[in-house]
Amino acid sequence: MLKKIFFVLILTVISCQKSTIIIPSDLLLKEAPDTFFQLNTTYKIQLENKEISYTNKYNRLPNTEFSKFYLKKHPDTYGPYFNITLNLSLNHKITFEGVEVFENELISYVKEFVDFAAEGRPSMIHLNFDENISFLEYREFINLIEEIQSDTIKINKKVFIYNVYSLPDCDCSL
Numbered sequence: 001m002l003k004k005i006f007f008v009l010i011l012t013v014i015s016c017q018k019s020t021i022i023i024p025s026d027l028l029l030k031e032a033p034d035t036f037f038q039l040n041t042t043y044k045i046q047l048e049n050k051e052i053s054y055t056n057k058y059n060r061l062p063n064t065e066f067s068k069f070y071l072k073k074h075p076d077t078y079g080p081y082f083n084i085t086l087n088l089s090l091n092h093k094i095t096f097e098g099v100e101v102f103e104n105e106l107i108s109y110v111k112e113f114v115d116f117a118a119e120g121r122p123s124m125i126h127l128n129f130d131e132n133i134s135f136l137e138y139r140e141f142i143n144l145i146e147e148i149q150s151d152t153i154k155i156n157k158k159v160f161i162y163n164v165y166s167l168p169d170c171d172c173s174l
Contacts, residue, residue: 020044022051023135029161030131032060037159045135054139058127058159067126067160081154082118084110087128088141089164107148114153123153128160 022044023036035041037060044051061070067085071078086106087095094101101109114123127145129138149155 020053022046025136026134028132028134029129029138030163032135032161036060039157045139047136052139054135058142058157061158061160067128067156070158070160071126078124080122081124082114082121083124083126084114085126085128086110086145087130088133088137089130090132092137094141103144106144110148111153118152124156125153126156126158126160128162131161131163 020042021033021035023046025045025047036043037056037058039057039059040055042053042055045054071083085097087098089095092103094103094106096106096110096113110125125145125148127142129141145155
């Protein structure tokens with residue numbers, strides 16, 4: 001009887017443990033389960049021959065939003081900041097305020113720009129991602145840009161994953 005109780009107890013503990021979801025690295029952001037963008041949720045991204053961990057730190061806004069438009073809708077929240085938009089589009093093209101930047105120059109370029117243009121105001125970076133990029137590309141870009149955070153430069157905890165065809169026509173570049 002004691003063995004059965006012990007077995008049931010072990011089985012209960014094992015079944016109640018939180019399992020980590022494994023996501024294929026080539027899965028597109030538009031195919032992401034809603035749970036992917038819950039804060040502090042950990043996932044495994046399946047590569048060809050190994051798995052890598054990713055703990056989400058960002059909320060997703062609807063794919064009809066893009067940071068430039070969202071900032072205008074929420075001036076009380078973002079007005080105190082020197083706001084910067086970064087975009088990762090298809091083919092790994094990175095744009096900073098609509099101007100293409102090479103990945104290896106991005107961090108230094110943004111820091112120099114903030115030092116020159118922010119005039120002592122705290123800065124906030126807003127991240128935009130085309131919904132057709134993969135989880136792996138998303139994770140790699142997040143890891144790259146997070147190193148820029150400091151006392152004066154923050155990253156918005158809301159990410160913008162957009163459908164390029166759903167964005168309003170603004171005659172502006174991503």
